[in-house]
Amino acid sequence: MTISKNFALLGAAGYVAPKHMIAIKDTGQNLVAALDPSDSVGILDSFSYDVAFFTEFERFDRHAEKLRRLGEQKMLHYISICSPNYLHDAHIRFALRIGANAICEKPLVLNPWNLDALAEMEMETGNRIFNILQLRVHPSIVKLKNTMKDQPIGKTKKHNIDLTYITSRGNWYFHSWKGDANKSGGIVTNIGIHFFDMLMWIFGCVNLQEVHYNDERKTAGFLELENARIRWFLSVDRNDLPENIKSEGKTTYRSITIDGEEIEFSGGFTDLHTMVYQDILDGRGFGIEDARPSINLVYELRNSIPSLSGGERVHPLVHKKDNRSTFLRAV
Structure with missing residues (x-):
């Protein structure tokens, strides 16, 4: 039996975010947390009424760390990243630091040299970075x-x-x-x-x-x-x-x-x-x-x-x- 994984979504109010929400639901996974500076995210109710939602990254960071300490069943396994392009690099790094894999919209980063640093983080953490090349x-x-x-x-x-x-x-x-x-x-x-x-x-x-x-x-x-x-x-x-x-x-x-x-x-x-x-x-x-x-x-x-x-x-x-x-x- 396949065990569902826990997902968090960064950029939940963005244009492309619903496609990620649908993908998480249709593959049988759990969307458990979301972050966006805008609180216009009522669409989350179409997928779950139990998504922990944050408008401040610091509070989301604290929540993600708390879940990590609760063990495998509660921790975030994947972070889906739909934030503005210039934030992708930082948000990918965050995902790896808390022990999650990153699924990121295009472009993965804006500057090519940032890819080398991310590859090093993959090696250090054992977690993966994936790009949406649909x-x-x-x-x-x-x-x-x-x-x-x-x-x-x-x-x-x-x-x-x-x-x-x-x-x-x-x-x-x-x-x-x-x-x-x-x-x-x-x-x-x-x-x-x-x-x-x-x-x-x-x-x-x-x-x-x-x-x-x-x-x-x-x-x-x-x-x-x-x-x-x-x-x-x-x-x-x-x-x-x-x-x-x-x-x-x-x-x-x-x-x-x-x-x-x-x-x-x-x-x-x-x-x-x-x-x-x-x-x-x-x-x-x-x-x-x-x-x-x-x-x-x-x-x-x-x-x-x-x-x-x-x-x-x-x-x-x-x-x-x-x-x-x-x-x-x-x-």
């Missing part, structure tokens, strides 16, 4: 990876890929931690790391990277991977949405074309976190070394100087007529 378990993405892997030896070619992701955000976004690049890592980290991780997982490591445009609302560039050339465009500006998407009242547009063929993966997102949690509980999961390539890449991208000298490597939306003057001012 696109790696998406059925359509897994199928695509298998298709590319099954290409005949000697027939591997460089695929031409266009990645476009536009997700509308209002003024609140730029006044929150997400709009502060020092706290979120900027758009390339906050919304791009999911896709960069997935593309490197399928098409190999980075040989060349360029940034053609970057500001608080949008960023674009080019990647050459072992087996792919990728023009990418990321935006939180609803004005970048295709007209047909806006006319349908939609606020998000995602598209990946490979050699001119659209890859359909708009559905199938509902239970990906649960699948990742189950993998972790089954002794697998994605660890520090899985997360490292994408963290290295987005760090380099956000510290690159934009240049529009990429020619055909520049994403078509960068040259969109009504945006052209805006883009050129940033170069």
Whole structure:
């Protein structure tokens, strides 16, 4: 008989937190404690009326330590981390110090060198750090990876890929931690790391990277991977949405074309976190070394100087007529 594990959730009022709550419940585990500076967490009642809730980290820390001293049945076995990006490193360290494993949203950390220190803590404590890389378990993405892997030896070619992701955000976004690049890592980290991780997982490591445009609302560039050339465009500006998407009242547009063929993966997102949690509980999961390539890449991208000298490597939306003057001012 499998014994349920005790979980605590950091960042319980955040956008992604309910996915973690569902994953904890659907895998048969116990959510016993939660922390958030905001007390707008009534959603917790949908999962349990007995979750110990804290708005101050110090009191949560004391509670976690008390549970640890009560022994195996009461202690926290996992800390799920949905806090702002710049706090991930500290919250992962906290989890390991109290004898728990950490399950953290992307990005695991903002700076690549922090991964080495976390790896040392894993060795010292014997506990694990897991990253939520949910696109790696998406059925359509897994199928695509298998298709590319099954290409005949000697027939591997460089695929031409266009990645476009536009997700509308209002003024609140730029006044929150997400709009502060020092706290979120900027758009390339906050919304791009999911896709960069997935593309490197399928098409190999980075040989060349360029940034053609970057500001608080949008960023674009080019990647050459072992087996792919990728023009990418990321935006939180609803004005970048295709007209047909806006006319349908939609606020998000995602598209990946490979050699001119659209890859359909708009559905199938509902239970990906649960699948990742189950993998972790089954002794697998994605660890520090899985997360490292994408963290290295987005760090380099956000510290690159934009240049529009990429020619055909520049994403078509960068040259969109009504945006052209805006883009050129940033170069």
